[in-house]
Amino acid sequence: MMQDQVKNYLSLTRKEWNGVVVLLVLIVLALIAPYAYEKFYPYQPLNTKGLDAAIEKLYARNRDSAKSDQATLFKFDPNHLPDSLWLKLGLNEGQISAIKNYEAKGGKFYSKADVKRIYTIDSLDYARLKPFINLPGENYKERTDAIVDINTANETQLMQLKGIGKGFAAAIIRYRDRLGGFHKKEQLKEIFGLDEFTYKDVAPNIRIDKRKVNKIDINKATTNNLMVFPYLTYKQKNAIVEYRNQHGDYKELADLENIPILDLEILRKIAPYIVFK
Numbered sequence: 001m002m003q004d005q006v007k008n009y010l011s012l013t014r015k016e017w018n019g020v021v022v023l024l025v026l027i028v029l030a031l032i033a034p035y036a037y038e039k040f041y042p043y044q045p046l047n048t049k050g051l052d053a054a055i056e057k058l059y060a061r062n063r064d065s066a067k068s069d070q071a072t073l074f075k076f077d078p079n080h081l082p083d084s085l086w087l088k089l090g091l092n093e094g095q096i097s098a099i100k101n102y103e104a105k106g107g108k109f110y111s112k113a114d115v116k117r118i119y120t121i122d123s124l125d126y127a128r129l130k131p132f133i134n135l136p137g138e139n140y141k142e143r144t145d146a147i148v149d150i151n152t153a154n155e156t157q158l159m160q161l162k163g164i165g166k167g168f169a170a171a172i173i174r175y176r177d178r179l180g181g182f183h184k185k186e187q188l189k190e191i192f193g194l195d196e197f198t199y200k201d202v203a204p205n206i207r208i209d210k211r212k213v214n215k216i217d218i219n220k221a222t223t224n225n226l227m228v229f230p231y232l233t234y235k236q237k238n239a240i241v242e243y244r245n246q247h248g249d250y251k252e253l254a255d256l257e258n259i260p261i262l263d264l265e266i267l268r269k270i271a272p273y274i275v276f277k
Contacts, residue, residue, distance in 0.1 A: 071088065071089055071090025071128075072088050072089070073089065073090075073128070073129075073132050074088075074089075074132060075132050075134040076089065076132060076133065076134060077133075077134055077135060077136065078099070078109045078114075078115050078133060078135075079103070079108055079109050079135075080103060083096050083100075086099065089129060089132075090125075090128070091121075091125065094120055095118070095120040095121060095125070097120075098118050098119060098120040098121075099118055099120075102118060103165075104167065105165075105167045105168060105171075105193040106164065106165030106166050106167025106168035106169065106170075106171070107163065107165055107167075107168070107198070108163070108165050109133075109135065110135070110162055110163065111135065112130055112133045112135070114163070115129065115130075115133060117197045146160035146161060146205055147205055147206070147207060148160060148161055148205060148206050148207070149206070149207050149208065149209050149212075150172060150176065150182055150185075150188070150206050150207075150208060151176065151181045151182055151208055151209050151210075151212040151213070152209060152212060154173075155169040155170060155173065156169075158172055158173070161201075161202045161205055161206065162201045162202060162205070163197075163198045163201045163202060164198070164202060168191075168193070168194060168198070171191050171192070171193070171194070172188065172191060172194075175187075175190070175191050175230070177228075178228045178229065178230050179213075179229070179230065179273070180213055180214035180215065180216070180229075180273055181210075181212050181213035181214055182208050182213070183208065183210055183213050183272040183273075184208065185199075185203050185206055185208065186199075188202070188203075188206075190230075210272075213272065213273065214273075215272075215273055215274060215275045216229070216273055216274050216275070217274075217275055217276075217277045218240065218244075218250050218256075218274045218275065218276060219244065219249040219250055219276060219277060220277070221240075221241070222241060223237050223238050223241050226240070226241075229270075229273070231266060231269045231270050231273075232266070232270065235261060236259075236261055236262060236266070239259050239261055239262070240256070240259065240262075243258065243259050249276070250276055251276055252276060253267060253271055253274075
């Protein structure tokens with residue numbers, strides 16, 4: 001009798017057995033889950049390089065700010081100012097290097113705003129320095145009324161343009177000689193070091209006499225004749241000559257499209273410089 005009572009007490013219905021099985025399965029899954037997760041998603045140490053770089057940048061900025069607070073401000077002409085005086089004004093070596101590179105390429109400061117265009121000079125530095133920038137009016141007068149034909153101008157004439165010093169003037173002439181002349185103003189931006197700011201300054205004051213552009217007779221040119229032309233690689237120049245030798249003279253620009261290594265962008269750029277005689 002007692003045995004039957006215990007048996008009845010411990011007996012489970014089918015629904016209760018299903019519940020027990022489900023519970024056991026959940027327990028097993030909970031136990032093995034951490035090991036499975038570790039297998040499929042192994043531990044990877046946190047990469048702190050980016051964080052370290054950001055912290056170092058913040059520290060560097062704080063050091064620069066502290067250095068600026070200790071700077072000695074005085075009236076100065078930014079053109080060819082010695083490094084020691086830029087340091088005294090509170091600029092760091094990177095900022096000074098950018099200024100010297102700008103000057104080495106023929107750049108000059110004609111107005112206070114020109115200093116702000118140095119990419120390493122931020123708005124805080126410029127605001128701090130601006131009241132002390134002293135540009136002699138006669139020597140650094142903004143020359144905004146000179147109109148210069150960049151296809152015929154010599155160095156002296158080019159230097160009448162705002163922001164164009166001797167270095168840039170020489171670079172413009174060298175590139176003009178390689179091209180055979182400019183056919184649009186935007187080509188000035190292809191000159192190394194002549195940035196968008198300088199281009200915007202000079203663009204309103206230049207004109208182009210397209211009649212001065214020297215054109216190449218593509219049906220007579222040799223690889224050597226094409227050698228200095230900046231828009232074509234040596235392989236492209238050689239391909240133009242070899243294709244002509246094999247197939248005869250070119251009659252129009254479309255004939256050059258048959259050369260696989262000449263894409264439409266290259267053809268667009270060279271079109272103003274070639275003729276078919």
